[in-house]
Amino acid sequence: MPDCDSGHRIAADPMEGTSPAEPPGLETSEQFTPAELRLATRNHGLPLEALEYDLTPAGLHYLLIHYDIPAVDAAAWRLEVGGRVDTELSLTLSDLFALAARTEAVTLECAGNGRAQLSPRPISQPWLLEAVGTAEWTGVPLRTVLEQAGIGGKAVEVSFRGLDRGVEGGEEQAYERSLPLADALRDEVLLAYEMNGESLPPQHGFPLRLVVPGWYGMTSVKWLDRITVLDRPFTGYQQRQSYRVRQRPEDEGEPVSRMLPRSLMIPPGIPDFATRERRIAMGTWRMRGRAWSGFGAIARVEASADGGESWSDAELGPQPSRWAWRAWEWEWDAERPGVHELCCRATDEAGNVQPVTAPWNLGGYANNEVHRVPVVVHEPGDSA
Numbered sequence: 001m002p003d004c005d006s007g008h009r010i011a012a013d014p015m016e017g018t019s020p021a022e023p024p025g026l027e028t029s030e031q032f033t034p035a036e037l038r039l040a041t042r043n044h045g046l047p048l049e050a051l052e053y054d055l056t057p058a059g060l061h062y063l064l065i066h067y068d069i070p071a072v073d074a075a076a077w078r079l080e081v082g083g084r085v086d087t088e089l090s091l092t093l094s095d096l097f098a099l100a101a102r103t104e105a106v107t108l109e110c111a112g113n114g115r116a117q118l119s120p121r122p123i124s125q126p127w128l129l130e131a132v133g134t135a136e137w138t139g140v141p142l143r144t145v146l147e148q149a150g151i152g153g154k155a156v157e158v159s160f161r162g163l164d165r166g167v168e169g170g171e172e173q174a175y176e177r178s179l180p181l182a183d184a185l186r187d188e189v190l191l192a193y194e195m196n197g198e199s200l201p202p203q204h205g206f207p208l209r210l211v212v213p214g215w216y217g218m219t220s221v222k223w224l225d226r227i228t229v230l231d232r233p234f235t236g237y238q239q240r241q242s243y244r245v246r247q248r249p250e251d252e253g254e255p256v257s258r259m260l261p262r263s264l265m266i267p268p269g270i271p272d273f274a275t276r277e278r279r280i281a282m283g284t285w286r287m288r289g290r291a292w293s294g295f296g297a298i299a300r301v302e303a304s305a306d307g308g309e310s311w312s313d314a315e316l317g318p319q320p321s322r323w324a325w326r327a328w329e330w331e332w333d334a335e336r337p338g339v340h341e342l343c344c345r346a347t348d349e350a351g352n353v354q355p356v357t358a359p360w361n362l363g364g365y366a367n368n369e370v371h372r373v374p375v376v377v378h379e380p381g382d383s384a
């Protein structure tokens with residue numbers, strides 16, 4: 001994982017000396033490309049005002065779909081379990097429904113959250129800050145199914161394949177990712193068939209998806225059709241090529257895994273339609289937001305109204321689930337008219353703190369810089 005405290009400025013040019021035309025492609029202008037627009041209209045984020053809900057309604061939860069949403073016939077669908085197992089399994093949805101279920105409230109965040117604020121900017125899904133959501137996922141613990149198949153002695157990893165296919169980095173592939181065996185066997189890892197008490201919507205992985213609490217979203221493979229127990233590390237594209245923190249294309253890089261701490265605030269006041277600049281009235285504001293981390297519970301959230309020059313502690317709400325975001329509140333006296341920059345930053349119990357600027361990397365992954373919201377404070381009766 002990147003070291004959150006080493007502060008490269010994101011505006012630095014780490015591609016100096018290499019060709020900017022090399023994949024995955026970097027954009028230095030502030031103008032977004034048609035490729036980014038196409039991705040952005042398919043994959044929406046969480047409107048930040050929806051940080052309001054403990055559980056994100058399914059339609060407001062962020063979405064990230066690399067290829068196309070597969071249409072799955074639930075009656076014909078099977079989950080195949082094979083590789084280094086004692087008995088291969090082919091499970092129907094009814095087989096899964098018959099096993100003891102577990103429900104977990106889980107915050108998922110895309111590893112590319114924050115990417116669009118980088119410079120140069122990796123050409124990919126151009127997230128600003130809203131690639132997050134929290135849902136209650138119900139399903140069978142993965143461990144139950146792995147134990148039913150019987151894990152072979154030489155097993156080291158488990159891979160998860162989705163039904164969706166596409167081309168990435170010139171390679172035709174099904175979306176597939178793996179987990180080390182010890183992580184795959186953790187109690188909270190689910191084969192989920194329900195989201196917020198309803199069967200999975202097509203876009204979130206119907207009929208079955210993996211949910212790996214604490215890890216960035218790419219781990220939670222949707223439209224699951226095959227689980228393979230492996231006696232060596234998985235080397236598919238999404239593991240070997242994608243989702244690695246690297247500075248140059250030829251670097252081996254560090255795999256992206258757990259979510260670094262992040263806090264977001266509900267932007268106060270009202271937005272301008274086109275620019276979304278916030279307008280608020282003078283007075284006392286109760287700022288609210290959410291914070292989460294894959295490395296431990298949230299221990300502290302701080303807020304600032306002067307662009308991060310001075311910070312004070314926000315009040316933490318309950319942590320309803322180890323794997324779900326935690327609410328926070330902070331009172332701010334907006335007493336001076338003009339522009340103010342509100343900021344928030346979280347610290348987890350492992351001691352990770354959100355940095356003011358996170359180190360740049362080629363894929364734009366795991367960027368957890370502090371959230372900044374400029375607001376314009378108006379005097380009462382001033383409509384200009």
Ligand SMILES: Nc1nc2c(c(=O)[nH]1)N[C@H]1C(S)=C(S)[C@@H](COP(=O)(O)O)O[C@H]1N2
Pocket residue numbers: 061062063064065066067108109110111133161162163164175203204205216217218219220221222223
């Ligand atoms: N099969 C499959 N699983 C997938 C993906 C995908 O494109 N195909 N996208 C991954 C990524 S990058 C993220 S961030 C999460 C998004 O989950 P959501 O769309 O349910 O929020 O799903 C992951 N699982």
Ligand SMILES: [Mo]
Pocket residue numbers: 064109110111112217218
């Ligand atoms: Mo993602």
